Every structure is written in structure tokens, then in C-alpha cells.
Amino acid sequence: MTVQISTGDIQGLSTPVVEFLLAGESDFLAALRHQFAHAKIAKITEDGYGFYIDYETDPTLRILNPKLQNKMISGVAGVSDHGECICTFTLFLDEGLVFSLEGCPFIRDAWTNEVVTLKYINTDIDGNEYFASARNQRALKSISFLKR
Numbered sequence: 001m002t003v004q005i006s007t008g009d010i011q012g013l014s015t016p017v018v019e020f021l022l023a024g025e026s027d028f029l030a031a032l033r034h035q036f037a038h039a040k041i042a043k044i045t046e047d048g049y050g051f052y053i054d055y056e057t058d059p060t061l062r063i064l065n066p067k068l069q070n071k072m073i074s075g076v077a078g079v080s081d082h083g084e085c086i087c088t089f090t091l092f093l094d095e096g097l098v099f100s101l102e103g104c105p106f107i108r109d110a111w112t113n114e115v116v117t118l119k120y121i122n123t124d125i126d127g128n129e130y131f132a133s134a135r136n137q138r139a140l141k142s143i144s145f146l147k148r
Contacts, residue, residue, distance in 0.1 A: 007078060007087060008113030010044060010051050010103070018101055020118045021076050021091045028068055035061045035098045050087075050104040050111055063096035070094060077106065078116030086116050 003020055005013040022033045035057050042056040071093045078087040085106040092100045105111055
């Protein structure tokens with residue numbers, strides 16, 4: 001899957017980035033995709049370095065598994081046509097709900113306005129791409145491999 005986004009349109013990049021982060025075949029990711037389909041942007045915060053997009057998510061769609069309620073899903077970067085990693089994205093869950101998307105520049109000191117291609121940046125020893133959770137990479141890795 002190839003997805004290009006403009007980093008200059010922060011509100012517009014929200015949907016393609018989150019959909020890219022949540023691609024994969026697991027019940028966990030399917031539940032998050034369902035949540036996100038019903039979520040609304042509550043607030044966008046730009047701090048000159050990066051951004052946060054906070055979502056308002058229907059609480060009736062909460063994931064009740066305590067091991068999956070508070071996670072960070074990462075492993076997606078925006079890469080330039082020259083192969084330079086420009087930015088990275090992390091999706092935060094809070095109490096089982098999609099809560100916030102963070103975008104950070106990777107090498108630079110400030111967020112830039114350019115077209116990038118979304119790429120997975122985590123792979124296992126066999127080259128399979130996967131998502132990572134900074135809090136519990138092993139648990140999330142085991143349920144969220146992408147099919148090739």
C-alpha cells in the first residue's frame with residue numbers, strides 16, 4: 001500500500017495516517033478502525049515542533065481488555081522521494097479509546113510542509129513489517145502483523 005500525504009495539511013493527513021497505522025489483520029486493529037470511523041477531531045495543537053490531534057471517540061466502542069487499553073501504536077514514518085525520514089507518527093489510546101495522533105519531525109527542528117510517502121519502519125528478522133507499542137512491543141507485535 002502506497003500513501004502520499006502533504007505534511008502541510010495537518011487536519012487532512014489525520015485520516016490517511018491513522019488508517020495506515022491501523023492497517024493489518026487482527027481483532028484489535030479492526031476494533032480501533034471501527035472506533036476511528038466514528039471519531040471526530042476535538043482539537044489540533046501545533047507547537048512549532050510537531051502536532052497533536054485529539055479525538056472525541058464514542059465511549060461505547062471502548063476496548064475492555066486491560067492489556068490493550070493504554071497503548072502507543074507507532075512504526076510509521078513520512079519519507080521523502082530521496083528516502084530521507086522526514087517525520088514519524090504515533091497513535092495513542094487512552095482507556096481503550098483512540099485518543100490522540102502525534103506527528104514529530106525526525107531529523108529537523110521543526111515541522112515542515114512537504115509531500116511524503118508513508119512507510120512502515122519496524123521489521124522483524126524475516127523482514128515482516130509490524131507496528132510497535134512503546135509500552136508493550138511484544139504483545140502488540142504478536143497480534144498485528146501485516147499480511148504480504
